Amino acid sequence: MNEKIWLSSPHMGESERKYVTAAFDTNWIAPLGPNVDGFEKDLELYTGASHVAALSSGTGALHLALILAGVEAGDEIICQSMTFSASANPIAYLGAIPVFIDSEMDTWNMDPVLLEQAIQERIAKGKKPKAIIPVHLYGMPAKMEEILTIANKYDIAVIEDAAEALGSTYNDQSCGTFGTFGILSFNGNKIITTSGGGALVGSDKAAMEKARFLATQARDPAPHYEHSQIGYNYRMSNVCAGIGRGQMEVLDERVRQRRANYRHYEEQLALLPGVQFVDEKAGAFSNRWLSTVLIDPVKSGGISRETVRLALEKQNIESRPLWKPMHMQPVFSGAPAYVNGVSAKLFEDGLCLPSGSNLTPQQLHATTAIVKALWA
Numbered sequence: 001m002n003e004k005i006w007l008s009s010p011h012m013g014e015s016e017r018k019y020v021t022a023a024f025d026t027n028w029i030a031p032l033g034p035n036v037d038g039f040e041k042d043l044e045l046y047t048g049a050s051h052v053a054a055l056s057s058g059t060g061a062l063h064l065a066l067i068l069a070g071v072e073a074g075d076e077i078i079c080q081s082m083t084f085s086a087s088a089n090p091i092a093y094l095g096a097i098p099v100f101i102d103s104e105m106d107t108w109n110m111d112p113v114l115l116e117q118a119i120q121e122r123i124a125k126g127k128k129p130k131a132i133i134p135v136h137l138y139g140m141p142a143k144m145e146e147i148l149t150i151a152n153k154y155d156i157a158v159i160e161d162a163a164e165a166l167g168s169t170y171n172d173q174s175c176g177t178f179g180t181f182g183i184l185s186f187n188g189n190k191i192i193t194t195s196g197g198g199a200l201v202g203s204d205k206a207a208m209e210k211a212r213f214l215a216t217q218a219r220d221p222a223p224h225y226e227h228s229q230i231g232y233n234y235r236m237s238n239v240c241a242g243i244g245r246g247q248m249e250v251l252d253e254r255v256r257q258r259r260a261n262y263r264h265y266e267e268q269l270a271l272l273p274g275v276q277f278v279d280e281k282a283g284a285f286s287n288r289w290l291s292t293v294l295i296d297p298v299k300s301g302g303i304s305r306e307t308v309r310l311a312l313e314k315q316n317i318e319s320r321p322l323w324k325p326m327h328m329q330p331v332f333s334g335a336p337a338y339v340n341g342v343s344a345k346l347f348e349d350g351l352c353l354p355s356g357s358n359l360t361p362q363q364l365h366a367t368t369a370i371v372k373a374l375w376a
């Protein structure tokens with residue numbers, strides 16, 4: 001059996017070990033220290049964000065963003081349905097109610113038309129949503145211009161889930177810097193990793209100071225431990241941040257590599273009947289975190305995304321269906337949802353192909369050869 005080809009595996013550069021060793025040498029094995037400060041600075045420079053707080057996960061970052069937006073039990077939060085469950089789980093942590101919005105076909109992200117319809121209907125029901133969570137799925141920027149216009153019109157906070165989109169831009173501005181808050185993830189499968197970690201992005205200095213305070217157990221200024229609020233243990237470790245500093249040195253290269261993967265797939269597979277890729281629309285630059293493809297069995301002569309997935313699996317190549325929409329998940333079955341059928345169709349026909357920045361040309365060719373053989 002050939003060596004397993006993974007969907008998206010960690011890819012270390014040259015410098016990560018140097019920063020981690022420095023943490024050991026100076027005994028900064030704590031959830032603060034020079035690597036945390038350095039990593040935050042690197043992220044601010046790269047994204048153009050005013051403030052970045054390095055945290056233990058993207059999920060934790062989203063949880064804090066909702067708290068800072070004033071979300072309380074019973075509040076309604078608008079959330080993109082087509083996403084990973086971590087976009088929606090923090091809503092439930094707070095006892096708030098997710099209201100799911102389906103996607104549009106241009107970017108596969110939150111449909112602005114359904115968004116406005118949902119806001120108007122929730123307001124008519126006497127409940128104005130407290131926040132909107134759009135997602136830049138697989139690195140593809142959401143329609144931020146339209147979404148922000150609607151959010152401003154109704155004066156609702158936007159919390160951008162850019163967990164998959166570090167390195168992506170929209171009108172030359174970094175994803176994650178458009179909303180009141182944005183979140184990033186450095187989980188093991190993301191475009192860069194700290195083994196596990198995330199970040200909160202924001203422009204309001206006071207709110208970001210509050211985020212750091214809440215993330216370190218909400219300790220009031222006093223020589224003893226004094227608390228007037230509920231705190232969280234969400235800061236990033238200085239060891240993990242060392243990996244992050246090294247990864248920042250190769251981030252642009254990783255984006256180039258992931259985009260090259262996508263180009264390979266598109267060149268090799270786009271002409272197969274029933275196979276469809278999603279282009280970057282005007283103003284959008286995607287990091288192509290994962291290369292995704294739609295396979296319509298009606299047009300392909302019966303070949304479905306499962307046919308392809310199983311053929312790849314047989315050759316020890318990992319691929320995966322797209323995220324299953326949140327409004328179709330058993331755990332969120334009771335939540336209100338504004339649905340147009342797009343995300344259900346994406347889930348039915350969509351497949352994520354091996355997308356790691358460490359894939360070799362041989363591995364890419366082996367993958368496309370297996371797919372093409374199904375059409376032969």
Ligand SMILES: *Cc1c(COP(=O)(O)O)cnc(C)c1O
Nearest residue numbers: 057058059084086163185187198
């Ligand atoms: C990975 C991911 C998250 C969560 O980030 P973690 O760091 O794993 O907690 C949130 N949203 C989306 C869309 C993600 O892909």
